[in-house]
Amino acid sequence: MPPFDAGGRVPEGHEPSGPAPTAVDRVTDVVRSEILSGTLAADEPLREEAASERLGVSRHTVRAAFQRLVAERLAVAAPYRGVRVASFDxxxxxxxxxxxxxxxxxxxxxxxxxxxxxxxxxxxxxxxxxxxxxxxxxxxxxxxxxxxxxxxxxxxxxxxxxxxxxxxxxxxxxxxxxxxxxxxxxxxxxxxxxxxxxxxxxxxxxxxxxxxxxxxxxxxxxxxxxxxxxxxxxxxxxxxx
The missing domain is CATH 1.20.120.530 (GntR ligand-binding domain-like)
Known part of the structure; x- marks a missing residue:
């Protein structure tokens, strides 16, 4: 959220800044957007190998991104089922x-x-x-x-x-x-x-x-x-x- 001046206005030319995104950040952003847009449906499996090939990154990077999505409650990880998009029951x-x-x-x-x-x-x-x-x-x-x-x-x-x-x-x-x-x-x-x-x-x-x-x-x-x-x-x- 941008800062506001005393009159409640956004200062002209203010741009947020921060560190450059990592590969894990980028993969997380892509898959998060696919979940939140409905492109990936509830309970749909998230496959490391397929995501690695599609996004051109290592499986280690994909695994770390999936772990972030689990922490955000957008995905769930279960034994013998792998990682899936969270259901919303x-x-x-x-x-x-x-x-x-x-x-x-x-x-x-x-x-x-x-x-x-x-x-x-x-x-x-x-x-x-x-x-x-x-x-x-x-x-x-x-x-x-x-x-x-x-x-x-x-x-x-x-x-x-x-x-x-x-x-x-x-x-x-x-x-x-x-x-x-x-x-x-x-x-x-x-x-x-x-x-x-x-x-x-x-x-x-x-x-x-x-x-x-x-x-x-x-x-x-x-x-x-x-x-x-x-x-x-x-x-x-x-x-x-």
Whole structure:
């Protein structure tokens, strides 16, 4: 997430930097994207030899990448079955959403105690920025910029929309200023994106943006109840699918 100035704006020309990705990073990114886009289906085997040949890397590199995906709960490793894409069954959905609620509800409660029913612009800026970026994927443009022609639904980058969706919820948690809650929520990372992949069929991009713009208002005015109801709604969508 980029830094914001005192007015809640992203400094012009700011670019994130970091160490160059390793071969394990690159393989992990490729396979992660294939899982989160649905290209690799739940319970599909992940074969070291096939991935090694396809991606032009050693089996040792592939094995290390698969271990990372297991740690992210995107894959599972079992004796005699090897590594497979994680399934997303009823028990997994409920457990994940219970953990999210414990963290996000408490984060909103803390933010409400600190800021009342009108959070400062600088605190709201990351969540607003995420929603603007999500809307821009559909051609809506940023609130301060010109609109572009709407994108056909088939051309929307849904994986990017889901990453931004996760950033929005991370921004709500960050409003608490609680380092341990922020750290614990950030560790959900890829598993949260897997949840969003499964809830995707229940939304258009427009309804997703609209629902979360309303949520950003409601967490300030209604506090923990608003985020609790939001999470219960998405859980019900999947369990009733």
């Amino acid at each position: 009823r028990e997994t959905i409920i457990a994940l959403q219970q953990l999210r609620a414990a963290l996000e509800v408490e984060a909103v409660r803390i933010a409400g105690e600190r800021y009342g029913s009108a959070w400062p612009d600088a605190v709201l800026a990351p969540a607003r920025y995420a929603l603007d970026r999500m809307a821009a994927l559909g051609g809506a443009g940023f609130e301060t910029g010109a609109a572009h022609p709407p994108q056909p639904a088939a051309e929307i980058d849904w994986l990017e929309a889901e990453r931004i969706h996760a950033e929005f919820h991370g921004a709500l948690v960050a409003a608490s200023g609680s380092p341990r809650i922020i750290e614990a929520h950030g560790a959900l990372g890829s598993e949260l994106l897997l949840f969003l992949l499964h809830v995707r069929p229940h939304y258009t991009l427009d309804t997703l943006v609209a629902e979360h713009r309303a949520l950003l208002h409601e967490v300030q005015t209604r506090g923990p109840d608003a985020i609790r109801e939001h999470l219960e709604h998405s859980t019900a969508l999947l369990l009733g699918r």
